[in-house]
Amino acid sequence: MTKNPWPVPEPQLTADVHPALAATARAAARAYQEARHLHTRAELREEVADGADGTPTMRVDAIVEFAIAEAAAHVGANLLSEEAGFVDNGSAATLVIDPVDGSANAATGVPLSCFAGALVIDTQPVEALTVWFDTGRAWSAKAGQPTSFRTSGRTRLKGASICMMRPKRGTEDAWMRLADAADRIRILCTTCLETMLVAEGAVDAFADPGSDTHRLMDLIAALVTVPAAGGALLDLHGRPLTFDLDLSRRWSGIAAATPALADELITTILG
Amino acid sequence: MTKNPWPVPEPQLTADVHPALAATARAAARAYQEARHLHTRAELREEVADGADGTPTMRVDAIVEFAIAEAAAHVGANLLSEEAGFVDNGSAATLVIDPVDGSANAATGVPLSCFAGALVIDTQPVEALTVWFDTGRAWSAKAGQPTSFRTSGRTRLKGASICMMRPKRGTEDAWMRLADAADRIRILCTTCLETMLVAEGAVDAFADPGSDTHRLMDLIAALVTVPAAGGALLDLHGRPLTFDLDLSRRWSGIAAATPALADELITTILG
Numbered sequence: 001m002t003k004n005p006w007p008v009p010e011p012q013l014t015a016d017v018h019p020a021l022a023a024t025a026r027a028a029a030r031a032y033q034e035a036r037h038l039h040t041r042a043e044l045r046e047e048v049a050d051g052a053d054g055t056p057t058m059r060v061d062a063i064v065e066f067a068i069a070e071a072a073a074h075v076g077a078n079l080l081s082e083e084a085g086f087v088d089n090g091s092a093a094t095l096v097i098d099p100v101d102g103s104a105n106a107a108t109g110v111p112l113s114c115f116a117g118a119l120v121i122d123t124q125p126v127e128a129l130t131v132w133f134d135t136g137r138a139w140s141a142k143a144g145q146p147t148s149f150r151t152s153g154r155t156r157l158k159g160a161s162i163c164m165m166r167p168k169r170g171t172e173d174a175w176m177r178l179a180d181a182a183d184r185i186r187i188l189c190t191t192c193l194e195t196m197l198v199a200e201g202a203v204d205a206f207a208d209p210g211s212d213t214h215r216l217m218d219l220i221a222a223l224v225t226v227p228a229a230g231g232a233l234l235d236l237h238g239r240p241l242t243f244d245l246d247l248s249r250r251w252s253g254i255a256a257a258t259p260a261l262a263d264e265l266i267t268t269i270l271g
Numbered sequence: 272m273t274k275n276p277w278p279v280p281e282p283q284l285t286a287d288v289h290p291a292l293a294a295t296a297r298a299a300a301r302a303y304q305e306a307r308h309l310h311t312r313a314e315l316r317e318e319v320a321d322g323a324d325g326t327p328t329m330r331v332d333a334i335v336e337f338a339i340a341e342a343a344a345h346v347g348a349n350l351l352s353e354e355a356g357f358v359d360n361g362s363a364a365t366l367v368i369d370p371v372d373g374s375a376n377a378a379t380g381v382p383l384s385c386f387a388g389a390l391v392i393d394t395q396p397v398e399a400l401t402v403w404f405d406t407g408r409a410w411s412a413k414a415g416q417p418t419s420f421r422t423s424g425r426t427r428l429k430g431a432s433i434c435m436m437r438p439k440r441g442t443e444d445a446w447m448r449l450a451d452a453a454d455r456i457r458i459l460c461t462t463c464l465e466t467m468l469v470a471e472g473a474v475d476a477f478a479d480p481g482s483d484t485h486r487l488m489d490l491i492a493a494l495v496t497v498p499a500a501g502g503a504l505l506d507l508h509g510r511p512l513t514f515d516l517d518l519s520r521r522w523s524g525i526a527a528a529t530p531a532l533a534d535e536l537i538t539t540i541l542g
Contacts (some may be wrong), residue, residue, distance in 0.1 A: 002420065002421055002471075004473075005420075006406075041423075041473070104432065104455055108423075108432060108472075108474065109468075109471065109472065109473035110457065110468060110473045111406070111408075111473075134406065135277075135382070135405065135406060137277060149273065149276075150273055152312075152379075161375065161379060166450070166456050166457075167447070167450060172447065176438070176443065176447075179437070179438060184375055184437070184460065185437050185458060186458050186459065186460055187456060187457050187458040188457065189455065189457055197381060200273075201273050201312060201379075202275075202380035202381045202382075203379065203381060
């Protein structure tokens with residue numbers, strides 16, 4: 001029953017990050033640091049509630065989301081989050097946020113979890129921010145504006161390094177087909193961080209091979225950031241990734257260095 | 272063809288780390304930082320030679336190993352390393368080192384790669400050090416002495432979070448059997464870092480389900496560190512993990528929080 005002894009640094013944010021995203025990301029990092037300081041790994045993993053999205057809420061999620069809700073109220077933005085659902089603070093601006101992406105990693109101390117969020121004006125995502133908690137590395141993007149980091153530019157699956165969701169019941173065949181076709185695979189269990197590795201060109205793609213695990217907050221930061229870095233962010237079955245308040249919607253997200261690579265991933269998964 | 276813009280910090284070493292291990296780890300981190308500064312991701316991945324262990328040497332491996340060989344000569348220890356093989360500096364002390372564990376990650380910028388090494392006196396590993404390059408986090412251990420960090424203590428596979436090698440041809444069935452039996456799986460593609468996550472209790476186990484990928488330098492740091500943290504480090508087929516200069520030897524390493532969990536992993540893999 002040990003605690004995680006490693007520090008959570010301040011997010012490394014550039015000056016042009018929207019203040020509402022910056023404030024919530026900083027609040028999330030501070031809350032996660034405090035949570036690791038106060039609670040054992042087992043305590044952080046404990047399920048303490050059922051989230052608004054229908055999945056169990058771990059203590060680490062609850063602690064970080066509470067801090068985010070306070071920060072969102074302070075800046076006067078609405079909040080759409082996986083545990084609390086929609087919190088209406090009477091604004092045209094809504095922060096759509098995954099407080100802790102990779103909750104199981106964050107709880108037990110696998111150093112792969114992040115804050116991910118987007119600022120939505122009315123129904124339009126205009127800016128995104130992802131912060132890797134264990135290093136403070138941050139990736140931000142504004143919709144329709146190119147980022148300084150770029151995807152690898154790879155167009156074919158042969159020779160590709162990809163991240164994948166772990167195989168789930170019913171997707172094993174598609175999973176193994178994709179694993180065979182790619183050169184190297186990884187499973188990091190944190191979609192938001194894995195899609196940022198696609199955006200910065202460290203891996204060529206990320207795929208959920210059909211398990212329909214993703215909610216809007218798992219994909220919305222990538223939806224802004226990956227195309228801004230030259231890549232593509234799609235749903236496996238072509239369902240539109242649009243903002244709404246219904247947290248029961250699910251997608252199988254595909255992030256790829258290029259639209260051509262996304263197409264080949266989809267064809268390979270669908271067999 | 273981008274470069275990796277993130278810094279490689281100084282290793283966070285405690286005062287009791289053996290000077291020869293400390294010097295080589297620091298040399299490795301500095302060399303990797305410089306390599307990321309000077310070369311694109313594609314250049315770092317390029318295969319520039321065949322290593323003494325029979326596998327291709329990427330540029331990133333060659334650069335870091337060169338720095339390690341200099342440091343080993345400077346402190347007067349022999350070196351056994353995957354690319355150079357055995358370098359006899361006339362000492363009873365030999366540094367057995369994996370200069371860059373997770374070379375493919377290190378080259379392309381997946382932030383999961385590390386230095387891992389052990390100090391061997393005659394044929395006995397007496398101390399080990401592992402340093403995660405992207406954060407400077409370090410795990411050290413002396414043979415037979417308990418470490419401050421501890422494994423999770425888990426004894427059963429049901430409910431376990433484990434890291435695995437990626438499935439390779441011929442091991443797919445064993446791989447999927449293990450993935451089904453565990454609660455959560457990850458593939459980080461860096462054995463030395465994954466075994467340290469077992470040692471500190473972040474995951475319950477790591478397994479190569481029979482691909483015989485591991486060389487001595489992939490496992491020797493874990494061989495000292497994981498038992499010192501309360502866990503077990505074994506070969507799938509019970510082959511002894513002993514020091515010698517023959518780099519053609521291979522193992523399928525199993526690291527687990529407890530001997531009981533290691534046994535269940537082995538039984539599950541062997542079917």
